[in-house]
Amino acid sequence: MGVKQRSKSLHSRADKLSTGFYQLNVLNGKELVDDKFERFTSKIEQLGHKELRPDKVEIFQINIGKLCNQTCAHCHVDAGPDRKEENMNRAHLEKCLEIIREYDIPKVDITGGAPEMNPNFRWFVEECANDGRLVMNRCNLTIIMANKKYHDLPEFFAKNKVQVISSLPYFTKSRTDGQRGDGVFEDSIKALQKLNEVGYGKEGTGLILDLVYNPSGAFLPASQVSLEKEFKNQLERRYQIVFNSLYAITNLPISRFLEYLLESDNYESYMQSLVDAYNPSTVDGLMCRNTISVSWDGYIYDCDFNQMLDLKVAAPVQHIDDFDMEKLNDRAIVLNQHCYGCTAGAGSSCGGEISNT
Amino acid sequence: MAVKNYFDPENLKKFGNITEFQEEMGKKFFEYYNTVFEEGALTQREKSLIALAVAHTVQCPYCIDAYSKGCLEKGADEEQMMEAVHVAAAIRSGASLVNGVQMMNHVKDISM
Numbered sequence: 220m221g222v223k224q225r226s227k228s229l230h231s232r233a234d235k236l237s238t239g240f241y242q243l244n245v246l247n248g249k250e251l252v253d254d255k256f257e258r259f260t261s262k263i264e265q266l267g268h269k270e271l272r273p274d275k276v277e278i279f280q281i282n283i284g285k286l287c288n289q290t291c292a293h294c295h296v297d298a299g300p301d302r303k304e305e306n307m308n309r310a311h312l313e314k315c316l317e318i319i320r321e322y323d324i325p326k327v328d329i330t331g332g333a334p335e336m337n338p339n340f341r342w343f344v345e346e347c348a349n350d351g352r353l354v355m356n357r358c359n360l361t362i363i364m365a366n367k368k369y370h371d372l373p374e375f376f377a378k379n380k381v382q383v384i385s386s387l388p389y390f391t392k393s394r395t396d397g398q399r400g401d402g403v404f405e406d407s408i409k410a411l412q413k414l415n416e417v418g419y420g421k422e423g424t425g426l427i428l429d430l431v432y433n434p435s436g437a438f439l440p441a442s443q444v445s446l447e448k449e450f451k452n453q454l455e456r457r458y459q460i461v462f463n464s465l466y467a468i469t470n471l472p473i474s475r476f477l478e479y480l481l482e483s484d485n486y487e488s489y490m491q492s493l494v495d496a497y498n499p500s501t502v503d504g505l506m507c508r509n510t511i512s513v514s515w516d517g518y519i520y521d522c523d524f525n526q527m528l529d530l531k532v533a534a535p536v537q538h539i540d541d542f543d544m545e546k547l548n549d550r551a552i553v554l555n556q557h558c559y560g561c562t563a564g565a566g567s568s569c570g571g572e573i574s575n576t
Numbered sequence: 577m578a579v580k581n582y583f584d585p586e587n588l589k590k591f592g593n594i595t596e597f598q599e600e601m602g603k604k605f606f607e608y609y610n611t612v613f614e615e616g617a618l619t620q621r622e623k624s625l626i627a628l629a630v631a632h633t634v635q636c637p638y639c640i641d642a643y644s645k646g647c648l649e650k651g652a653d654e655e656q657m658m659e660a661v662h663v664a665a666a667i668r669s670g671a672s673l674v675n676g677v678q679m680m681n682h683v684k685d686i687s688m
């Protein structure tokens with residue numbers, strides 16, 4: 220049936236929130252930060268870290284472009300069909316490959332937008348896979364159904380042993396479509412069935428299909444183990460769908476999710492929930508410690524969230540054209556109030572929960 | 577300041593303060609409460625749905641606020657939550673109606 224767009228991107232509406240600068244202003248609003256929400260950096264200092272430093276880079280994450288066939292309400296990338304300009308070109312992807320090879324980085328995490336809409340996507344995946352890297356692709360599922368040219372994506376993923384990581388906010392239509400747009404649930408279910416057909420999520424195939432749950436609203440996610448059990452039961456019972464793991468991810472208060480929080484008057488109480496749920500045992504596992512994030516135009520960030528706030532790495536090299544691992548490793552991670560989203564409860568990263576203490 | 581409202585959503589955040597007037601019992605209550613809501617033979621989600629239904633039966637606005645959010649945070653959705661409220665309503669109405677048999681018995685006892 221296809222997907223109906225929920226709205227337009229902040230960028231195309233020329234909304235103030237489309238700039239990192241304005242979002243950071245909201246997050247650092249004086250009356251709240253000084254009185255109610257302690258600065259995230261002072262929380263880190265209390266743990267005895269003067270600053271947070273990265274470990275070895277294991278994951279090279281590329282936000283390959285902001286173009287997407289959906290306009291989800293919570294999208295932290297502000298992606299959508301109207302983001303046609305911001306897509307990584309071949310030269311930058313070639314540079315990424317060079318870096319991945321030179322530093323022998325084992326995992327390449329491709330995100331977007333809908334990464335598959337970038338014309339260089341298939342070439343890049345094949346290059347990485349032929350080189351023995353594990354390619355993780357953040358696939359929004361509906362893209363598989365969106366157009367005939369994408370219908371063979373499941374076979375393409377399988378051939379290259381791509382780990383498919385897909386968002387499904389719930390196993391029902393109302394909560395899924397409420398967050399992602401009318402028609403998304405139906406197409407997502409069809410896409411999951413197609414992925415299962417080629418062996419994804421099935422024991423013994425080695426083809427990994429993971430799902431991502433993030434709350435459709437101003438509340439924190441449930442425990443990952445319990446949600447995974449529930450999703451597995453319900454998806455199998457209702458649609459005979461199987462998958463490997465479920466990642467429970469917290470929505471960070473940035474971009475379109477920040478817009479939703481402000482418009483629905485939930486910003487303060489949501490921030491309060493994040494601050495109240497601060498869990499210091501998540502700090503060692505924060506994804507910014509083993510991941511490097513590259514934007515469509517080749518700039519380097521500590522994570523995809525910092526990328527959307529335009530907080531580039533605090534290092535003398537900030538672009539892949541000047542990439543230097545030694546200089547990059549010798550940096551402090553740029554932290555701000557949105558980081559509370561990564562340390563709430565069991566913690567949150569692109570791989571789901573961080574800590575079970 | 578004199579209390580002006582019978583229900584103030586801000587009071588929910590101060591629930592823990594009940595220990596101020598009776599510390600030992602208050603502490604024991606919260607310990608018990610927390611144990612009850614841990615994952616056990618029933619999942620936390622199932623317990624939250626039961627709590628939501630009971631909240632509607634005892635008509636406590638604080639509990640309704642707390643478990644509306646609590647159910648979502650434990651991974652339930654609005655359909656499941658409304659079904660839980662219907663369970664509460666069904667038992668409530670059933671409890672009234674089943675006593676109708678008592679009424680009928682009485683009526684029959686004293687009627688010709």
Ligand code: SF4
Nearest residue numbers: 287289291294332359
């Ligand atoms: S959340 Fe994902 S699928 Fe939705 S608009 Fe953003 S990039 Fe696209």
Ligand code: SF4
Nearest residue numbers: 507521522524558561
């Ligand atoms: S948002 Fe999360 S991953 Fe990014 S720098 Fe902050 S703590 Fe690290």
